Amino acid sequence: MLPANSFRMDSALALEIEQVSRQKALEEEALRGESAVRQFYAGTTALITGGTGFIGKQLIEKLLRSCDVKRIYILARSKKGLSMEERLQLQFKDPVYDNLRSQQPDFAQKVIPVEGDISELGVGLNDEDRMKLEQEANVIFHVAATTKFEEPLKKATFINVRGTREILELAKCCKNLRSFVHVSTAFFNATKSRINHTIEEKFYESPVPPEVMIQLAETVEECRLNAITADLIRDWPNTYCFTKAIAEDVVRTMGKALPVAIVRPPVVVCTLNEPTPGWVDMSSVIGPSGIILGVGLGVTHVVLIGEIMIAIAPVDYVNNTVLATAWETDKRFKNNEKESKIYNISNSRCTLEKNLLCDVLKNPNTKQYATPKAVWYCYGFETGSDVVFWLLTWLLHYIPAYVADFVFNVTSMKRPEGIKSFVKMYEKIYKMSLLYGYFLRNQWNFVDDNTVAMLNQMSKTDRILFNFDISKIDWPHYMLIWCIGLRKFIVKDGLKDSDYGMKKQRWLKIAHISFYTLFFGVVFSLLYLACRIFMSVI
Numbered sequence: 112m113l114p115a116n117s118f119r120m121d122s123a124l125a126l127e128i129e130q131v132s133r134q135k136a137l138e139e140e141a142l143r144g145e146s147a148v149r150q151f152y153a154g155t156t157a158l159i160t161g162g163t164g165f166i167g168k169q170l171i172e173k174l175l176r177s178c179d180v181k182r183i184y185i186l187a188r189s190k191k192g193l194s195m196e197e198r199l200q201l202q203f204k205d206p207v208y209d210n211l212r213s214q215q216p217d218f219a220q221k222v223i224p225v226e227g228d229i230s231e232l233g234v235g236l237n238d239e240d241r242m243k244l245e246q247e248a249n250v251i252f253h254v255a256a257t258t259k260f261e262e263p264l265k266k267a268t269f270i271n272v273r274g275t276r277e278i279l280e281l282a283k284c285c286k287n288l289r290s291f292v293h294v295s296t297a298f299f300n301a302t303k304s305r306i307n308h309t310i311e312e313k314f315y316e317s318p319v320p321p322e323v324m325i326q327l328a329e330t331v332e333e334c335r336l337n338a339i340t341a342d343l344i345r346d347w348p349n350t351y352c353f354t355k356a357i358a359e360d361v362v363r364t365m366g367k368a369l370p371v372a373i374v375r376p377p378v379v380v381c382t383l384n385e386p387t388p389g390w391v392d393m394s395s396v397i398g399p400s401g402i403i404l405g406v407g408l409g410v411t412h413v414v415l416i417g418e419i420m421i422a423i424a425p426v427d428y429v430n431n432t433v434l435a436t437a438w439e440t441d442k443r444f445k446n447n448e449k450e451s452k453i454y455n456i457s458n459s460r461c462t463l464e465k466n467l468l469c470d471v472l473k474n475p476n477t478k479q480y481a482t483p484k485a486v487w488y489c490y491g492f493e494t495g496s497d498v499v500f501w502l503l504t505w506l507l508h509y510i511p512a513y514v515a516d517f518v519f520n521v522t523s524m525k526r527p528e529g530i531k532s533f534v535k536m537y538e539k540i541y542k543m544s545l546l547y548g549y550f551l552r553n554q555w556n557f558v559d560d561n562t563v564a565m566l567n568q569m570s571k572t573d574r575i576l577f578n579f580d581i582s583k584i585d586w587p588h589y590m591l592i593w594c595i596g597l598r599k600f601i602v603k604d605g606l607k608d609s610d611y612g613m614k615k616q617r618w619l620k621i622a623h624i625s626f627y628t629l630f631f632g633v634v635f636s637l638l639y640l641a642c643r644i645f646m647s648v649i
Contacts, residue, residue, distance in 0.1 A: 122479045123595045123606040130388040130592060137575050144572030151438040152178035155289070156247045160186045160229055160278060161254030163198060165395040166294065166379060168207050170252060170430045172386055175218050176211045177576060178434070184244060186227040186234060186255070195224040206600060210386040229255040229274035230266070234281065245284045250437050251291045253278050260349040260546045264340045268328035271354035272321055272361060279365040290370050290437040290444075293362050297377040297422060297455055297557050298550065299355040302346040309556045312375075312453040317360035318347065324357050348549045366451045370444035372436050373453045376429045377422035377557070378550070381596040383589055384578075385427040389596020396601055398547045399423060402491075403590075404597045405540065409487030409619065413503040415544045417495035417552035424456050424581060425589070431577040432456055432562060439565050454565065457557035458581050480591065481612035482598050486527045488619035495552045500544070508537040511626070 157174060161167045162185035174180050187195040203219055211218050225244070228235035236244070257270045275293065282291045300315050327336065340350065347353040362373055380400055381391040396404055399421065405411025436454055443452065481489065494500050512533035519526050530536055566580055574580070599606050
């Protein structure tokens, strides 16, 4: 007879299965009710820009799985030697589509790629495709954007500002348009002068008139534009936030006669429920996700973060907000409510502890979900000081990195997978930490009255099928989902051998203490020797 614990399930896998079962039971009950949101999408044709990005991937999946849409057009371009069709075929192999594939094996037949480029005039459409979209598109989701904080201003303007203008020009020509949703960012107006201030669900004055900014990007050489970027963006932290603020003014001016709305998500992170808990892709492993991944692998040991309530939202909650917004916008427009509405996604109402990110990383309960692929002992210090961060980076990152690179270079030891140089890796981590440090050390209060009002008017069925009630999220539990999601979809350790991962951490802790004991012993010995020599000379 086998021992009772022979078939004990891995703790990480058990957590995932528990979350899936809970969500499945809710959805099965909800499907027996009436859904106004699903009825709105039944038989519609949607156009999505940015469908190959993190938000776009899950938006496509949710539309196909939960809404009986007729078809979805994806504005895409050839990239890295792959045609738009090949890019989509590759994308549909992503685990985010696994559940959909099991339910609808032929789901890809509803998704039609359209050759285009959001940064080009006319979004790069040929006449035939443009005419087709003008005739068929009922709902447009404008998700495409460059989110790189260091993007040159010219490129950021072409994509985020002019691209928004061009897609709205297309929307004006769509004969059967029912709704247009522009996905902005909660940080569009997160300027230095507004730190600790309230960001309301309204339009704000554009930092530069959109047409002036577009003309500058079209006529001024890139090197000259780069030289004056700091003077242009002034109070804004980067070109991303700056151009997204201008893009909202494009929506304000051009969307007056259209069924238009804006959704402003905060930092978008892994799914909580749909289509599977913890789903995340490589494109989103920056910012908070990168911190958790780095600490969980024993790579990151110091985090530049302040005592704030970090503004984050699961991607499935973001897309449920987007889908519900399109439904409400159509309803409002039919009721002759023509003013564009804005929906902030915010966790300001949550009982979310400050510095929850670091608290969870220190929580001993997370040790039971340790990955066996960790390269070193998992621990982390947090600081809001640039000076302290620099000092700790040298002590905890660079010095061990130089030692590790030296050991691997002079011996035949195999490097950890994906790490060619520890020093170069930590240079990238340091650079990204400084870029994201602005948002992880400062806070803004995002008013979400419109979003909450929309949720409250939805039926019980729709509140389950298209749930975006962030105030009800169990955040400590979600953080654990986040950890196992990074393990499953990024580290790809199969959510197994967590017990071995915990044992490995105990041994790595001993190695960690031994290394720094030896290191400080050598340093103090050298200092003592130097002092003795100095005193003898005197």
